Amino acid sequence: MDNKAQYIQDYLALEKKTLEALSQKEIHDVVDAALDAYEHEGTIYICGNGGSAATASHAANDFNKGISEYVDKKWHFYCLNDNVATLMSIANDISYEEVFRFQLRNKLKPHDLVIGISGSGNSANVVNALRYAKEQGVKTVGWTGYSGGKVKELADVVFYVPLDNMQVVEDMHMVLVHLLMNVVQRLYKLPGHQC
Numbered sequence: 238m239d240n241k242a243q244y245i246q247d248y249l250a251l252e253k254k255t256l257e258a259l260s261q262k263e264i265h266d267v268v269d270a271a272l273d274a275y276e277h278e279g280t281i282y283i284c285g286n287g288g289s290a291a292t293a294s295h296a297a298n299d300f301n302k303g304i305s306e307y308v309d310k311k312w313h314f315y316c317l318n319d320n321v322a323t324l325m326s327i328a329n330d331i332s333y334e335e336v337f338r339f340q341l342r343n344k345l346k347p348h349d350l351v352i353g354i355s356g357s358g359n360s361a362n363v364v365n366a367l368r369y370a371k372e373q374g375v376k377t378v379g380w381t382g383y384s385g386g387k388v389k390e391l392a393d394v395v396f397y398v399p400l401d402n403m404q405v406v407e408d409m410h411m412v413l414v415h416l417l418m419n420v421v422q423r424l425y426k427l428p429g430h431q432c
């Protein structure tokens with residue numbers, strides 16, 4: 238018996254249900270944090286592991302090229318997981334738990350922003366980066382799912398997907414990247430948005 242059609246329908250239904258359950262206030266707070274960093278010429282540092290690393294890299298691309306192509310004042314998005322050589326040397330010589338915090342040490346400025354993405358909310362390297370940023374008085378944002386874990390407890394601003402399904406949680410994080418991009422395009426009257 239072929240159940241593929243049902244499985245497809247089930248996944249799409251879960252996506253719709255999860256989208257409808259997202260907190261618009263949390264989304265608004267993420268948008269405000271990013272815009273504040275931009276307006277004050279701060280750097281936005283972003284990081285994650287696995288699929289979340291891809292989301293972090295995608296976000297940096299969308300703002301460093303996709304948005305910055307059309308504005309004189311550029312966005313400063315820095316993805317902490319994009320330099321493989323740096324990542325591997327820190328992991329090998331120090332510890333994998335330090336791969337993000339080490340890169341932030343003695344670099345953070347008052348209007349910077351640190352975004353940590355962890356589906357479980359408990360990725361030690363992401364938690365360490367957020368904790369260090371808070372110790373330096375820099376605003377932190379956490380994107381998470383499942384129970385929210387340590388990221389939800391620690392971050393100043395949280396985008397929380399209340400679901401125990403990593404694929405859908407990661408989908409919602411990617412939606413947030415493109416939603417943030419769309420809001421910025423519309424606020425600054427830039428080309429590219431369809432809404």
